[in-house]
Amino acid sequence: MNLGSLVWRELLERKAQMLTVAFGIILGITTLIAIRTISFYSEKAVARELDSLGANVLVLPKSVSLQDYYAADMHDEVIPEEYVMRLTMSDLQGVDNLSPKLCVPVTIADRKYSLTGILPKSEFQAKAAWAGAGIFSRPIGCGAIDMGDAPPEEDKKTLARKRVIKDLAADEILIGADVAARQKISEGDSLTLLGQVFTVVAVLPETGTVDDSRIFAHLHTVQDLSKSGEVVNCIEIVGCCKEIAAGLVEGVNTLLPDAKVVTVKQVVDTQITLNRMMERLSQIFLAIIVLVGGAGIANAISANVSERRREIGTLMALGAESWLIQRIFLSKALLLGLIGGGGGYVIGTILAVTLGPRLAGVPVMPMPGLALWALVISVGVALAASFIPAWRASQLDPVATFRET
Amino acid sequence: MLQRLPALTVVLWTVCLALSFGEPVRAAEARPNPWPTGSSPGLTALAKAAEQNRYAYVFFWKTEGEATQRKREVFDAALATLGDRADAISVCVAAPEEKPTVDAFKVSRAPMPLVLAIAPNGAVTKAWPLDFQAATAGEGIVSDGAASCMKALQGNKIVLVSVQNSMTSHAGEALEAAAGFLADPRFAQAAEGVVLDPADPAEATFLASLKVSPTTDKAITVLLAPPGNPVATFVGAVSTATIVAKVTDAKSGCCPDGKCGPGQCCPGGKCGPTQKSSAKGVSK
Incomplete structure (x- = not known):
């Protein structure tokens, strides 16, 4: 032995x-x-999200407790969509881009996903120039300048990175990588959600976030289909770092006193x-x-x-x-x-x-x-x-x- | 001969201007009415105001409540102070007959009541969401030059503002460069030119906002990008190539003003040397 x-x-x-x-x-x-x-x-x-987004601000309903940045828009509380216009038409400096979202659950082949309504930039872009003659005195923002002549065919996949899309028709959707892989959906396919037929215009690249399990459609279409009214769950602001430090958050707080305004830094601190x-x-x-x-x-x-x-x-x-x-x-x-x-x-x-x-x-x-x-x-x-x-x-x-x- | 030089310069400048800009945008110039008549009461009223070269102040409202009534009283009182410079128009966004008006401005989801000041050329010169105040009503009336720029910018176009007159040097080169840029097929559909006289007192406020001195002795060309950012200011002689380089740089670059931005531009707050402004001869 x-x-x-x-x-x-x-x-x-x-x-x-x-x-x-x-x-x-x-x-x-x-x-x-x-x-x-x-x-x-x-x-x-x-870390990856922070690196890709830089400084950002989230506008949320007051009662929403912020546990997780990625799921910040996945709750039942809402704020009026008109807040987007208030922000766009304000004289706040350092707001580079806006991305309002409304999430409603949808089921595809017995699996639940989030149908996320987003507002394309074309819906509110021109209103940024309604701020009066004082707009010419504003310093240049921090992002790339919109020189008007955008490429004729926008790569909608940039939504995953830029958080904002220029145009999105009422019957178009963008599919997260995880949804596309599981449901075997590819670009050009048709998909029926909440009784409406949509065309898949892009399959978004994998981000490693909850966005991979989302389906993005025009905000107003999602509002109509879900009968939610003119509301959103959250507004994501791509803000300039310098202006955030100089009081952009306080400015947004003053403009929208009934909403909760948090920076990604706060979110990251929470995380x-x-x-x-x-x-x-x-x-x-x-x-x-x-x-x-x-x-x-x-x-x-x-x-x-x-x-x-x-x-x-x-x-x-x-x-x-x-x-x-x-x-x-x-x-x-x-x-x-x-x-x-x-x-x-x-x-x-x-x-x-x-x-x-x-x-x-x-x-x-x-x-x-x-x-x-x-x-x-x-x-x-x-x-x-x-x-x-x-x-x-x-x-x-x-x-x-x-x-x- | 020397005594005739200023007069000759004026003649040459005018000829050059007319030749360079096929359709020069000039202050108070006759323009087509931007609004269709008959499609909705609001647009018809706007067309009438534009026809009479008057501003239109549009009061958009959704529900008839105490707040709306209070704001309407303020609006009416303020418009009275503007006299015959502006027409007052009331539009209920919930009224089916006003749908074309609401769609024209995409204000169905805007905070109400909303007041818009609209120039005769169709440019929205000022918006007051929720808090219209009589004291600021006059801010909606801007110079013709500013209105022309706003109209183009709201159409998502870039604007080349040529500030010059017979007394400014390099006027010809600057105009030629601007004309060359506007004729470039890459930018022709997405750019407009506006010519301003620095000595025009009506444009003083607008020029001040562009940081252009009314007593400048050199022609100045300002490049504006939507929504109203002065991207570059070219003092004196400038070439089409320089303007094109600046526009290309601003389109692709991440740090248009030498500042680092979030996300797609300069993650980590560090601008690479190749991403910074590469346009030469640009003073900013």
Whole structure:
């Protein structure tokens, strides 16, 4: 009988006890992996969005609590669409672009998606020049200047990046990458939503955000089909950084006192706070694993050593060295750690990938790098916790153990 | 001979102007009526005001309530102070017969009551959503030059404003450059030219907003982009190539004013050297 079979038989001898210990470790590692995976992709999505949008401002209904920037427009509260005109016709400086949105649920082949009404720029662009003669004294905005002669065929896919589209007919829709992939929809196809037939004019490139699961249509069409009235869920403002710092948000607040105005910086701060909370939570779980898992393993190995005193004594009397006795118990702990770490990583990853998009609103992918991390933690805790009982076992006097019987 | 030089310059300048701009946009020039008659009461009233070269102040409202009534009283009182310079027009956006008027201005979703000041050429010179005040009513009446620019800008066109007269130097070169730009097939449909006399007192306020001195001794060409951004100011001689370069640069560049913007332009707040203004001979 070699060391491997000795350890394996020892493990199987007390199945319930070993399963309980292994389950404790798996549970801890599962939670740790799930939290870290979701946090990672959430942070990544925020960083990507911030990088692509720059400074932005969101106008929301007062009662909406801002938990997640991506889902900021997915709520039942509304604000009047006329706010868009108020913003457009105001003398506020630093408003580079506006994107009002209204979301209503739609079902395609038993799957729910968000039909998002957006207002093309052509609907309100000219009104920016209604601000009177003072408009000529305004400083140039921060974005690219509209020189009138836009290319004849606008690439509607830029909506994913620019948040604003120039023109969109009442019967045209833009499809998010995820919707297109799942429903096998491509450009030029027809799709019936809320009783109206639409033509798919573009499939948007993947953004890694909730926009991938959206279908974009003209705001007024969505309002009519959903009978929502002349309202929107949110207005996204592409603002100039400098003007935001100089009080654009205060200006919008004064103009729209009945709405909540937040900057993406605030949103990001909220997200960062949430991520920090998740980080702390994962640290707490780490501590729990160390304490509970470690204590469980230490307890199990100690009990095991007590129960096996005679067998240990016999082995030592037959010439087994202290190091062999130590290796038996440490190997047992190592196996428990490997099972706990591996199982925890697999289950935690499955949970993160399936629950992550619902909890954080971002697509989550497995993180193979965390497997090593999970194994190191679980094996480390298991070995550390069983070191003293294993050392105590190796120090047993064979004669003394025989006398005990 | 030297004594006749100013008179000769005026003649040459006028001839050059007429030749350069096929249809020069000049202040108070006869223009076609921008509004159709008979399609709706509002548009008919607008057409009548334009025909008489008067401004029209349109009071758009949706429901007859206390707030609307109060604003209408303010509106009527303010229009009385403008005398025969402006006509008052009332349009109920909910009335089916006014649909053509509402569609013409796309104000069906605008905050009401809304007051628009409309120049005889059809340009909306000022909008007062919700808070029309008598004290600011006069701000809707602008100079002919400003109205011409606004009309083009609201049509999503870029505008080349040539500020010059017989006393300004490089007037010919500036006009030639502007004419060359306006004749360029890439910009012909999306650009308009407006000629202003810096010494015209009626245009003083507009010129001041463009930061052009009424006593300038050099011809000045200002490039305006929608909604009303002065993209570049060319002082003195300028070439068509320079104007084209500036327009191309502004269209493609991310930092038209040397400032970094969000999103698609300069993420991270750093402008690459190739993205900055590359037009030469541009003073801004």
